[in-house]
Amino acid sequence: NAGVTQTPKFQVLKTGQSMTLQCAQDMNHNSMYWYRQDPGMGLRLIYYSASEGTTDKGEVPNGYNVSRLNKREFSLRLESAAPSQTSVYFCASSESSGVYEQYFGPGTRLTVT
Amino acid sequence: AQSVTQLGSHVSVSEGALVLLRCNYSSSVPPYLFWYVQYPNQGLQLLLKYTTGATLVKGINGFEAEFKKSETSFHLTKPSAHMSDAAEYFCAVEASGTYKYIFGTGTRLKVLA
Numbered sequence: 761n762a763g764v765t766q767t768p769k770f771q772v773l774k775t776g777q778s779m780t781l782q783c784a785q786d787m788n789h790n791s792m793y794w795y796r797q798d799p800g801m802g803l804r805l806i807y808y809s810a811s812e813g814t815t816d817k818g819e820v821p822n823g824y825n826v827s828r829l830n831k832r833e834f835s836l837r838l839e840s841a842a843p844s845q846t847s848v849y850f851c852a853s854s855e856s857s858g859v860y861e862q863y864f865g866p867g868t869r870l871t872v873t
Numbered sequence: 874a875q876s877v878t879q880l881g882s883h884v885s886v887s888e889g890a891l892v893l894l895r896c897n898y899s900s901s902v903p904p905y906l907f908w909y910v911q912y913p914n915q916g917l918q919l920l921l922k923y924t925t926g927a928t929l930v931k932g933i934n935g936f937e938a939e940f941k942k943s944e945t946s947f948h949l950t951k952p953s954a955h956m957s958d959a960a961e962y963f964c965a966v967e968a969s970g971t972y973k974y975i976f977g978t979g980t981r982l983k984v985l986a
Binding site for chain 1: 882905907909914915916917918919922924963965967969970971972973974975976977978979
């Protein structure tokens with residue numbers, strides 16, 4: 761089992777460019793999440809998908825869109841990147857909410873210049 | 874609304890000494906509480922979690938945490954630190970099935986030889 765995989769691992773964008781971060785899980789989990797991690801701020805939830813076909817905003821959704829392509833895949837899109845979106849992005853999955861632990865991918869380090 | 878406060882962004886202990894990492898939470902409903910560990914350039918992995926029942930929770934690598942409702946705390950402890958415990962530790966709360974996990978800002982643990 762690969763667990764949660766993310767691509768790419770690193771990316772440099774210029775302001776205004778767009779890109780999609782890909783995430784896939786092979787644990788048959790229902791729920792998937794996107795977080796950003798910034799120094800001194802911990803992890804902040806961008807969007808989540810409770811189950812296939814549903815997505816909802818988290819704490820910091822502005823500037824991002826998501827797609828739950830199927831049960832395995834959950835992508836995060838930056839339509840017009842800004843320097844404030846420089847961060848490390850983590851995808852996670854869980855069986856459901858509440859008592860269930862989240863399994864995290866290795867992260868994508870994004871720099872916007 | 875839920876929130877998590879981790880006191881001390883950096884903690885240093887000597888090898889063999891007690892590890893105590895503090896976490897206080899606020900939640901309007903009974904919370905689910907988690908501790909995650911992050912090693913350099915990796916995603917987060919679960920150390921332990923509290924859902925219901927026994928308030929002293931044991932996790933991996935000799936860590937444990939005690940849920941104290943009256944103090945709204947969920948502090949992480951380990952009797953004897955090992956060099957391999959050097960990492961960043963995150964406390965998280967999820968409010969009863971909302972899918973919105975709130976993470977603390979993290980505590981970086983340094984273990985001195």
